[in-house]
Amino acid sequence: MQKAKKYFTEGLIQLTILLSLIGVRVDIDSYLSGYYTPLIEINLGPSSAYTQTPFHSLRDTLDGYSVHPKCPELDYFFASRRLLDEVRTLGSPRFPTQLDAWLVHQVASTDQADCGPSTNNTTSSGSQSSGDDDREHLPDGGQEVSHTTSEPGHSTASCEPLEVEEGGFRSTPYFLTQAVENDVKIKEEEEPALLTQLAHSSTLEQESLLDGVTALSDPASHHPPTIDIDQHWSNLLSLSVTDLDDLDSLVTDTDITSAISQDVSLHDAMVTTAGAFGVASERGEPRPVTQQRALLRLESTGSSPSDASPGMALGLAALPFASVCNLTGNELSHSELGGCLDEAVFDQINQLGLEGLDTINSQLMGCLENLAPQALEDLESDSGLSLESSSGGPVSPGSSEMSSSSSSSSYCEDECGATGYSSDVDSVPSKGIADYTTAWSPIDLSESVWHDHSYSSPAFFNQPPVTFPHKGIKEEPLSEDDDTMLEDRDLSRDELRARAMCIPFSVLQIVNMPVEEFLEVLDGHDFSPDQVTLLRDIRRRGKNKLAAQNCRKRKLDAITGLQEEVERLQAQRNRLLREKQLTAKTMGAVGQQIKQLTRDVLARLRDDLGQPLNPERFTLQCGANGRVVVQPLRRPAVSTSTGNKTDKRKKDKKQ
């Protein structure tokens, strides 16, 4: 049923796109938001650092995001918002672009005629308001400028007239009807026009218009000082009077075509990952080397931006954002994007089914074999699991800062989570993983990638020679130096226990091997019950240690997200308060203007005796048909409470 619904939804989306091209708008947000949001889910979903089985999570939640029952929804929300912010910080590859593209299609469907004058209108003050809105989502104004110029079909150019079409033109003729059909001649035509502006302008525009309103109170200066605004609205009003089809003049052909072409390119790039790989190959770098570097870069958390650029070729090619980056004329270099997209690159590589990993596996192994064995000396863990988080050495055991500075650390620089989770293992097997895969089996690499239960620890290299009966693979015996290191280093409790119990497996092996392998080991070695118990305890503790690390990481991220949310809400509250004050100010000015107009009109009217109407006794009332009627002012009625008291007194008297 889920599958059928998914296919139905995909068809619905395609149908909606087709309908949008012919000008019919279909709102499926309510449906999609509740069920099928694969793109949002992938790009805004929880951090992969928390997803211990990233492939499974992607595969299982593709039909709909599912939050772990113990995972607070805030976690998902903030992680989503954080990732969205990361995407937004990239500049143009923002998802609101999709909405803009929709509006562009809407314009294109309305009329394909020439839309030359739009350039002037878009640069008027009306478009500035939309620009302000966009600027709220952008980190700086500089990108806004380039963004607007590089994407002529973007919201600044095309969306603003559409907003006028939906919100302004439907009510503007009504105002004009009032003005034209009104029996009362109003001496100044600019005044209703300005009122119309105030009525239709946004709050930010009202702020600028307000100066013109206050100036109107002075009879000598009824023309608002903001000529651009006046021209802009005059154009809109004239368009509304003549023909709504003239709306197309607000949009240029170049805007539409370029926007549509960009939209199509974006879609193609997002859909065809194979084509995206072609983009990577066009960079003129040998693919295997590029992929290897990419994976190594992903594994190394301390990657410099310059070094990340070649590695990002693969990542960007695999990313939906990458195509957008290319579309924007390489506004952001790959090096700038490298730090932000590492996590997303992991996920995207994961989605590719590890084709790249399969192709570079041999090279990667060869590269990893060249790693200095001295770096593997560090080992510090109570349980002997020797997590990378504690690979900082005995000097500072378990320090997250230390671990973050290490290339084999458990935590990435940003938020990759504990070792064994998606990012580290998915991107590339670290040193421990490399050895593990060579010693255990090549299949275990993918197994660790999928299940993400690997301990990338230096302790893994200090294992005693172990024969794996189920694989027939025998580890290479350690050298004398390694034996010395093995003797010197402090063994954890579980390692000591394992040695004492003569268990021919390291703690990492016990923890990382798949369940099937672990059961085979338990069955095939004739272990005593105590040994079996110890093996299970070691495995359980190792798994739980990783889980605890990620749980704490997740908790910290949740706190950070809450703090950011508080800051955002405070900023929003301040902004709303400012808008409220501005709105009140505008309303007061409009009220004064109406009073002045009423007095002027009543002064020109005469009663039966030929006397001008007293503004204190009459008022103007605008009817539903647009006609203005003079009505006598109603005297305030006697309060009901007083009437009730009078009635009560009368009743009392009667009784």
Next chain:
DNA sequence: GTCCCGTGTCATTCG
């Protein structure tokens, strides 16, 4: 000596 923080471990729940 005390407090804080990071980490490991256990118990428990849930899928």
Next chain:
DNA sequence: TACGAATGACACGGG
């Protein structure tokens, strides 16, 4: 039923 993830609670060590 077994397994693993997630999480609260506790203990321990180091700064």
